[in-house]
Amino acid sequence: MRTDTIVAPATPPGVGALAVIRISGPDTFKLLKRLFPEKDLQSRPGYSTHLCWLNDDKGKPIDQVLITIFHQPRSYTGEDMAEIAAHGSPLIVDKIIHLCSKNGARIAEPGEFTRRAVLNGKLSLSQAEAVLHLVKAQTPLAHRTAINAYRGAVSRMVANFTTQLFNIYTELEYRLGFAEDQPGEKNFADTRWLDQEIRRVINALNRELQRAEISHRLFEPARVAIVGRANVGKSSLFNRLLQDQRAITSPIPGTTRDRIESRLDLAGITLRLIDTCGFDPKSRNPLTRIGTTETRRAIQESDFILVVFDGSQPVHPIDKLILAEVEEKPKMYIINKGDLKPRFRIQELGIKNSITISCKTGENLNRIRVQLRRQFNSNGTPCPAITRRQIDCLENCRRALIASLKTENLEMRLLEVKNALDNLTAIDAPVTSEQILNRIFEHFCIGK
Ligand SMILES: Nc1nc2c(ncn2[C@@H]2O[C@H](COP(=O)(O)OP(=O)(O)OP(=O)(O)O)[C@@H](O)[C@H]2O)c(=O)[nH]1
Ligand SMILES: [Mg+2]
Missing domain, CATH: 1.20.120.430 (tRNA modification GTPase MnmE domain 2)
Known part of the structure; x- marks a missing residue:
């Protein structure tokens, strides 16, 4: 374990009322002495706060800050620590970090504060993971689940x-x-x-x-990708489900080039909905081929696929290629453009269950919502493990x-x-493996 002294902003980048900078490690008080020569912070009790002016190395004022000090082992990391609350300007934060690093601190790696807390026995592994979920939680149930995990x-x-x-x-x-x-x-x-x-x-x-x-x-909403060949109405379905004109739609095949993602809330269930580029692996157009590679990636990364066909056209050879592509994924077959004369015979693809919809009239769109809710129904009490x-x-x-x-x-x-x-x-074992630690802390941000 590295035991040098680290520094990092603990608040997100950008302008705010306050910004907090964290320092942790054996030289914390040595560093504070250099930053605030007239103060003897080391002799003050842990958890005490001190209002001080902070000057740069040429004696020019940077900001008036509030410092909270912690003596080891009674701190988040178990080491000597300080938290500097400054005014929330990215420039001020940069200057403070720069000053700290000039005076011997190293910029922390992502999650390094919490990693030290685990290695010093202040938090169990599962509690450290709960820290991440606590800040990620976006619903009351998610918050309750993370708090429970954090409390052991x-x-x-x-x-x-x-x-x-x-x-x-x-x-x-x-x-x-x-x-x-x-x-x-x-x-x-x-x-x-x-x-x-x-x-x-x-x-x-x-x-x-x-x-x-x-x-x-x-904490990790299921991903649902809308997949089909060009012009079948994927973006129209994407917009209809989101009830927003999020993606451009047009009669020109190949309108969608990049995959577009958006959060879809279905009465308490949150999903990530993905609109993809028209699938055509044999296209001569290099952009379509790149788009198709992206669509393949979206299929792999998704938990569920909405496979869309054009009900006003006969079965196309690409439709068969798409079926092979989504073979191993849970999916729903959707025949769009149900308002037009039907020419698509799904039996030719050997499929029995499908939903015929119309993005133009809104016919049967609710059935898709109901099916998705059923698929990802999260009724029940969450388990502490996340x-x-x-x-x-x-x-x-x-x-x-x-x-x-x-x-x-x-x-x-x-x-x-x-x-x-x-x-x-x-x-929750005491951690000896760097690999496990890296796997846990790779998702953390700097300063946590
Ligand atoms: N009549 C009718 N037209 C539709 C329906 N859904 C979509 N369209 C039309 O079909 C065309 C293609 O729709 P998009 O949603 O852009 O299709 P896409 O699958 O996203 O197409 P690409 O992005 O090019 O792959 C547009 O002109 C839409 O207005 C429908 O249910 N009925
Ligand atoms: Mg599209």
Whole structure:
């Protein structure tokens, strides 16, 4: 772990009433002494605030600031820290950061303050992740979920499962030892009770994993891409669903060039709706080919696809190519331009379920909304686990338990239960792996 002294703005760039600059590390007070030579801040109590004038290295005033000081270990990072609240001007912030770095501080990397808090045992891993979600939360439910996680709900859930699994583990170990001593003893080889206990934990994990999808979606809205060949009415559908003229529409094929994204709110469910460029991998137009590559990327990144066809035209060879492209994705087939004479025969594509709509008249658009709501229905209580990393750990734990049930061999079973325990405790384990830390903190911004 690096233990130098770091500095970064903690508030977003731009103009505001105030801007906060954070300093953390062993030389915090040495730095403050250079910045405010007439003050002896180190001898003042932690959490105290001090109104001071800050001058640049030529003695010219930068700003009048309010400094809050923290003595290690009683600070966010567990190190000596200071927070300088200045007037919210990007120029002032730049000057203060520059002054700090000239006097020995290093500009912090994204998430480095919280990373230090974890490494110094001030926050568990799941609490650190909750910090990110706390600032990301945009709805009251998302906020409640993040606050719970920050207050240790994930750690409590992990502790609860760990106790249950540990009991199973010790029982297995005991039986294994006993079976070796008393090879003829039948009762100890009978694992029905253990099977039941393991199944009970698997069922509880199943419930948490279902709820985890709800909590994950509170912070990472599902992506829904509108895909189809040129001119079928993708942008018209995009605008209709958003109830806004967000994308340009026109009778000229190839109107949409770049993918356009927008937030779509459907009675409590938030989605990211994506309008794409007309799909045509064989086009001679280089722009269309670039657009098609982008559309492919949008398909890959999306959780659900609205596949749009033009109901006023016969099936086109590109329609078949599109079907192959979206084969593995959950999707809905939409036949647009239902107000015109029907010439599209979807049976030719071997598809049974589709919705015929008209972006011109608005016919059946509500059915799409209802289906999307059903698909991403988030009724229910969110689980404390929010991040993909936490969900993956729960999932791996469950997988190991299922594997443990498939073997009669007590030793193998013990190994799988141990594997399940390791995956579970990884959610909040003391971190030794740089890789895990990097994965968590790559999403943080500087100053957090
Ligand atoms: N009659 C009728 N015309 C429609 C309907 N939906 C869209 N259109 C028209 O079809 C044309 C193409 O619509 P867009 O929404 O731009 O189609 P697109 O799929 O986004 O096209 P590209 O961006 O070029 O790939 C426009 O002239 C629209 O007014 C509909 O339901 N009925
Ligand atoms: Mg378009």
